[in-house]
Amino acid sequence: MEEFTPTRYTLECVATGREFEDDGWTLEDHTSPTPSLVRARYARKQLEVKPDSYGFYKFCDWLPVRRMLKGSSAPVTYRSSGLARHLGLENLWITFNGWYPAIGAKMSTCSFKETEAFSVCARIPEGEKRVLVVASAGNTARAFAKVCSDNRIPLLLSVPYDNIRALWFEHELDPCVKLISCERGGDYFDAIHLSNLALKSGKFYAEGGAKNIARRDGMATTVLSATTTIGRIPDYYFQAVGSGTGAIAAWEANLRLIEDGRFGSNLMKLMVAQNAPFVPMYDAWRANSRQMLPYDDDKARRDAEIIDAKVLSNRRPPYSLAGGLYDALKATGGEMLVATNAQARKARQLFKELEGVDIYSAAGIALASLIKEVAAGHIAKDAVVMLNVTGGGEEHFQEGKELSYLKPAHVFPLNPDPAEVIATVEALFE
Known part of the structure; x- marks a missing residue:
């Protein structure tokens, strides 16, 4: 294993600016009068990218x-030729998160969720111990x-039954x-509700979602991959969003890169897209509403x-709170876009x-929105565009492999009895 020294950091409440120490798993500032994200403020203001042998942790300074x-594996950014030529863009850069060994991308779950x-x-x-x-x-x-x-980290997953085909693996998982x-018939929100019931037991603790700085x-x-590869902060950032957490993260990275001082001072426009007809953030943004x-x-x-x-079907995204997606879009002059299944399928092809x-449906939504923006004349041909391909290479990775699927230990009704949930999940880890 490579040599590793954790970087020092403090936490900052976005709403109030209060700076304080991390207790180890701080997810929010309980002194804040309004709902707010907290951010990490790293002691190292200039990013020193480590060798590729560090995998994902090549960016451990931040x-x-x-x-x-x-x-682990890190995202890989490369300059597009084929797609760029097709779209008439001179500076289209693709940040690929998935399995594409030809360019050095080796995320074996094929998703940037890694x-x-x-x-x-x-x-x-x-x-x-929890x-x-x-x-x-x-x-x-x-992931x-x-x-x-x-x-060997104990983990309880809550996933809608309709989505469990996504839980494929190259090898059988450890029983932890x-x-x-x-x-x-349940969706992501139902899965969140189920996990929240499990969390009423002291044996478990919440990962935290968007609130978790990690x-x-x-x-x-x-x-960080795109900017250090290109040599400057991009002008545009395209990604599909369900919660918007990735786009919030992109804005925060942008602010750190400006502070670094070597990559320019521009705020890249966040161009984020939802999959119609599930478009709650798009609807709120179009109504110029901070509230959903x-x-x-x-x-x-x-x-x-x-x-x-x-994966884009989040009904309770971190949109409205201080430092959330609404603030990120406002700060960067960004835009909320929309694409249909048909447009995404065409884009993926x-x-x-x-x-x-091959790329996932969510990445297809991002590309479809880029195609539409270019067609509408909204993107200058010499603009530096980052397309965040949030997942791909699954067909290539799975070829010829006998896959293992994770099966639910228990399937609950949509309105489960809280006491039954707690008793069941506690028994799973005895």
Whole structure:
């Protein structure tokens, strides 16, 4: 294992500016009068990228981690030729998160959720006896399951039953990883509700989602990869969003890179897209509303069923709070976009033809929104554009492999009895 010294950092409440120490797993500032994210402020103001042998931890200067876990890979950024030529863009850079060994990309879960898992799990304090709880619509669960299994970290996953086909693995997982599900017809919000019931037991602790600095700063490595490869901060950042956490992370990375002083001083425009008809953040943004608009639960579930990119179906995203997606879009002059299943499918096919590898539906939504913005004349041909391909290479990775699937240890109804949930999940880890 490479030599590793954790970087020193403090925490800052975005709403109030209060700076304070991390107690080891701080997720929020309880003194803040309004809901707010907290950010890490790193002692090292200039990023020193470590050798590739560090994997994902090559960016450890700006990660709130205590150690390096085995098996990690970093995002890979390269200059597009085929897709760039097709779109008439002179400076299109693709940050690829997935399996594409030809360019050096070796995320074996094929998703940028690995950047979250390797960061969050490396933040866990030594000697933690409780079980980590993660709710997911699919890709996040696969990433956390692999990282926790490989590194023997106890994990309880909560994933909608309709999404468990996403939980494929090259090898059988260590029994330290357990899965519970909400029944058919449930969505990501139901999985979150189920995980929150489990967290009422003292045996478990919350990963924290967007509130966890390790999750956001792990995702931010996509922008660190792009900027250090290009040599400057991009003008535009394109990504599909379900929670918007990746885009918030991109904004925060941008601010650190400006402070670094070597990569320019521009704020890249966050161009984030949702998969129609599931577009709650798009609707709120179009109404110029910081608050999310009312969204009937049954309609939300139906809309989530329709979209190809199930990972984008978050009904309670970190949009409104201080430092959330609304603030990120306002600060960067960004835009909330939308694309349909059909547009994303066409974009995915185009990417495979021109760049040589398959990409996930969410990445297809991001590319479809870029295609539409270029067609509308909104992007100058010489603009430096970063396309965050948040997952790809699954077809290539799975070829010829006998896959293992994680099965639920228990499937609960959509409105489960809280006492039954607690008793069941506690028994799983006895």
